[in-house]
Amino acid sequence: MTQTQGSLVRQITDYAHRADPYPIYAELRKTPVAHDEEGPYIVSTYWEIHGLLHDPRLSSDARNLDPQAASELPEEDDPGLPPSFLKLDPPEHDRLRRLATAPFGPPHTPRRLHEMRGELSRIVGELIDGFEGRDRIDLVDHFSYPFPVTVICRLLGVPREDEPRFHAWADTLATSLDPDPDADAAERWRITRQARTELATYLSELIEERRRAPGDDMLSILVGGEGPEGRMSRMELLSTAALLLVAGHETTVNLITNGMLTLLRNPDVLTRLRKDPHLVVPLVEELLRFDPPVQMLPQRTPLSEIDIAGVTIPRGASVWLLLASGNRDPQRFPDPDRFDPQRRDNQHLGFGSGIHSCFGAPLARLEAQIALTELARRLDGPRLLEDPPTYRRNAVLRGPRHLPLAFEELRPNRSANRSTNQSANRSTDRSTNRSTNRSANQSTNRSANGSPNGSPNGSR
Numbered sequence: 001m002t003q004t005q006g007s008l009v010r011q012i013t014d015y016a017h018r019a020d021p022y023p024i025y026a027e028l029r030k031t032p033v034a035h036d037e038e039g040p041y042i043v044s045t046y047w048e049i050h051g052l053l054h055d056p057r058l059s060s061d062a063r064n065l066d067p068q069a070a071s072e073l074p075e076e077d078d079p080g081l082p083p084s085f086l087k088l089d090p091p092e093h094d095r096l097r098r099l100a101t102a103p104f105g106p107p108h109t110p111r112r113l114h115e116m117r118g119e120l121s122r123i124v125g126e127l128i129d130g131f132e133g134r135d136r137i138d139l140v141d142h143f144s145y146p147f148p149v150t151v152i153c154r155l156l157g158v159p160r161e162d163e164p165r166f167h168a169w170a171d172t173l174a175t176s177l178d179p180d181p182d183a184d185a186a187e188r189w190r191i192t193r194q195a196r197t198e199l200a201t202y203l204s205e206l207i208e209e210r211r212r213a214p215g216d217d218m219l220s221i222l223v224g225g226e227g228p229e230g231r232m233s234r235m236e237l238l239s240t241a242a243l244l245l246v247a248g249h250e251t252t253v254n255l256i257t258n259g260m261l262t263l264l265r266n267p268d269v270l271t272r273l274r275k276d277p278h279l280v281v282p283l284v285e286e287l288l289r290f291d292p293p294v295q296m297l298p299q300r301t302p303l304s305e306i307d308i309a310g311v312t313i314p315r316g317a318s319v320w321l322l323l324a325s326g327n328r329d330p331q332r333f334p335d336p337d338r339f340d341p342q343r344r345d346n347q348h349l350g351f352g353s354g355i356h357s358c359f360g361a362p363l364a365r366l367e368a369q370i371a372l373t374e375l376a377r378r379l380d381g382p383r384l385l386e387d388p389p390t391y392r393r394n395a396v397l398r399g400p401r402h403l404p405l406a407f408e409e410l411r412p413n414r415s416a417n418r419s420t421n422q423s424a425n426r427s428t429d430r431s432t433n434r435s436t437n438r439s440a441n442q443s444t445n446r447s448a449n450g451s452p453n454g455s456p457n458g459s460r
């Protein structure tokens with residue numbers, strides 16, 4: 001099907017649909033592969049998206065786009081920061097992904113995430129302690145935003161005092177992924193390029209520092225690592241470090257925020273989670289299906305013609321894969337618009353699929369599980385103050401810019417109580433516990449981001 005000029009892209013990116021893009025996706029699924037006359041091929045059904053994500057003829061490398069499709073993308077011929085493995089095809093993609101995996105997970109570093117669990121819980125506890133004395137917060141500014149940035153900086157070995165600088169760079173790079181047809185492209189490319197250059201300069205210095213004085217962080221191991229496949233070149237290290245910092249940033253922010261929004265709209269599920277914290281594992285999977293932080297992958301291109309769903313996609317065309325639409329496809333998921341944390345057979349597309357499927361998925365899952373369990377446990381009587389909330393402009397990495405919510409009381413922080421006052425922890429008197437907690441907070445509040453109320457410094 002050929003649509004009127006630009007109509008599909010405009011519908012998908014139209015900010016008016018940001019709070020609820022799902023009716024548009026339902027319309028799109030009537031034509032599984034649709035061609036926007038001037039622009040991309042839009043793929044909106046589960047099996048077609050899944051098939052293409054596993055098809056070696058579909059490239060992630062923008063250099064394979066034909067000149068017309070390429071002219072619609074930001075220039076990335078940036079000598080300071082070459083394309084990361086997210087945007088490369090095999091064999092380069094596979095080699096770099098394997099090298100990046102060595103310091104992150106099994107088989108070489110099987111305990112890395114397990115060992116971070118305590119620290120993740122502590123950061124979450126401290127950020128929630130920062131709500132003490134308030135009865136309303138903005139979940140994004142006070143919690144969802146500072147948490148993942150702190151975590152990814154610690155994982156990579158970025159010094160704490162430099163964390164705020166990443167807020168600004170990561171925001172700019174996340175915004176550059178948004179294919180907003182109304183944005184001032186030239187201005188956006190200039191700002192993006194500047195952020196990439198600054199980030200590259202900063203990371204170059206950090207890499208040199210880690211070479212001189214290695215720690216046990218991921219960057220140190222990547223810098224020093226020498227396996228059968230050799231090590232990353234300096235440029236490969238730069239682009240991989242930048243990818244890890246940016247890829248794990250806004251995505252996780254949105255998973256936690258979308259998660260809390262969905263729980264507050266489904267109070268029965270929130271109550272169940274409070275009673276049974278194990279529910280959080282399938283609940284996070286259902287969130288990744290129901291309201292995924294990465295709504296679409298707008299940058300793929302066929303290396304040769306691909307016939308799919310009665311359409312021939314020519315070599316070099318731009319292909320958009322609407323993951324969030326595939327996740328609501330009734331041909332794949334029964335009753336797809338229902339949020340059901342006990343859904344079986346939940347092979348969602350929230351982390352993509354195939355060779356580029358999310359590298360950070362185990363970390364993102366753990367962060368969201370700890371965050372949502374603790375928010376559910378510690379906030380008494382939480383309620384939304386704005387529904388729908390105000391969304392960011394970005395249609396690709398979609399999520400609320402703010403999530404104002406109110407609560408009646410803050411329950412004690414178990415981990416802070418354990419370490420600061422064991423007798424208070426044993427007490428069943430909630431008021432005793434609350435005051436103990438308050439004093440614990442005073443020492444721990446200057447937490448993850450160095451700000452007393454947990455509010456980040458970065459602009460976004």
Ligand code: HEM
Pocket residue numbers: 060085086087097243244247248249251252255292293294297349350351352353355356357358359360361363364
């Ligand atoms: C809820 C949080 C997250 C979501 C929803 C998410 C989603 C995704 C998706 C959909 C892809 C596939 C991209 C494609 O096929 O082009 C991807 C790839 C990737 N993600 Fe994530 N991500 C999240 C968190 C993270 C974190 C925390 C990290 C870093 C530790 C990370 C690192 C990566 C990397 C490096 C890739 C590229 C993989 C490759 O090209 O082989 N992500 N992610």
